[in-house]
Amino acid sequence: MNAITPKSTMKALVYHGPGKKSFEDHAKPEVVAPGDAIVRITRTTICGTDLHILKGDLPSCTPGRILGHEGVGVIDSVGPAVTAFKPGDRVLISCVSACGKCEFCRKGMFSHCTTGGWILGNTIDGTQAEFVRIPHADTSLYPIPEGADEEALVMLSDILPTGFECGVLNGKVQPGSSVAIVGSGPIGLAALLTAQFYSPAAIIMIDLDDSRLEVARRFGATHTINSSDGKAVEALMALTEGRGADTAIEAVGIPATFELCEQIVAAGGIIANIGVHGLPVTLHLERLWDRNIAITTRLVDTASTPMLLKVVKAAKIDPTRLITHRFKLDAILEAYETFGNAAKTKALKVIIEA
């Protein structure tokens, strides 16, 4: 092992149980397994899922955990089994860790890796710190291409692959098809950006927040519907000649928005669920049994990350448009305030520079 930085303590954002977090001194992580790498974080961000954890919605994340599952950085040290990276290499961190060898990894279903999956900032310490330990480094990190914009790449740790894999790929968006995306948060907007790879004829964005719908129009939505008046179904049917949307993407995670997708999906269409659901949802089979539809669910696998890296590098999409605020790591509590009050601050993604 060959550490660039000999320091033994670092600063980190630590979860201390529902509603409690602090920015504090913490032991610097060390290589534990031979396949580990220690990465010095240069940029990280906050996800809606971190807010879910702070609300106490995810019991898998226990008090004392460093939060964060997104970021880019520089390799500080590596275990003896790491062959793809060496100290000094600039890397993109995937929110999903993958051994590359288990049955699920061999199917490309990295989110269900038997010794990985979504563990960062959940069951092991995460990226909202000066350093992070990445297990299965060879297959969970990506080299940053020469000349790439690192802030853009932070959007590739989680939200771009999530919108693309769970929404666009599972929803089988086609040239000329119609797509409805319920929820215009960072994930819904990532689905909007990546749906355009396939040239659908219509992308209809639905949300309660006019300022997020305005962002959606700038990002390429052909139509927007503010559903706060309870008339989203009628509005969408009027836009699709009464047929509904070929792909209905759920990007909120509550029963009302999933049931809206059940009402707006076209015959032969697909409901592609992205949202994390904590409550049961009513499946209206009495209306859907003869509609030839499919419903998909997925935890992001990040199998599309190599492709997305090329697309971003070639400037085919610009994920930096999702970045609304920037903070230094020592102002991370302020960053949480801003991100947690998105309706007021109009925050989408906040970049935290370490």
Ligand SMILES: NC(=O)c1ccc[n+]([C@@H]2O[C@H](COP(=O)([O-])OP(=O)(O)OC[C@H]3O[C@@H](n4cnc5c(N)ncnc54)[C@H](O)[C@@H]3O)[C@@H](O)[C@H]2O)c1
């Ligand atoms: N499947 C996965 O692997 C995966 C990965 C990451 C995130 N997620 C989930 O994706 C979902 C979206 O994430 P996000 O970060 O964009 O969340 P967000 O909270 O920032 O955005 C949700 C959007 O939904 C809108 N909304 C809320 N209630 C609504 C309603 N009744 N009708 C219409 N719009 C409504 C909000 O105004 C907001 O713009 C979350 O549930 C998140 O946990 C899933």
Ligand SMILES: [Zn+2]
């Ligand atoms: Zn996330």
Ligand SMILES: [Zn+2]
């Ligand atoms: Zn695996």
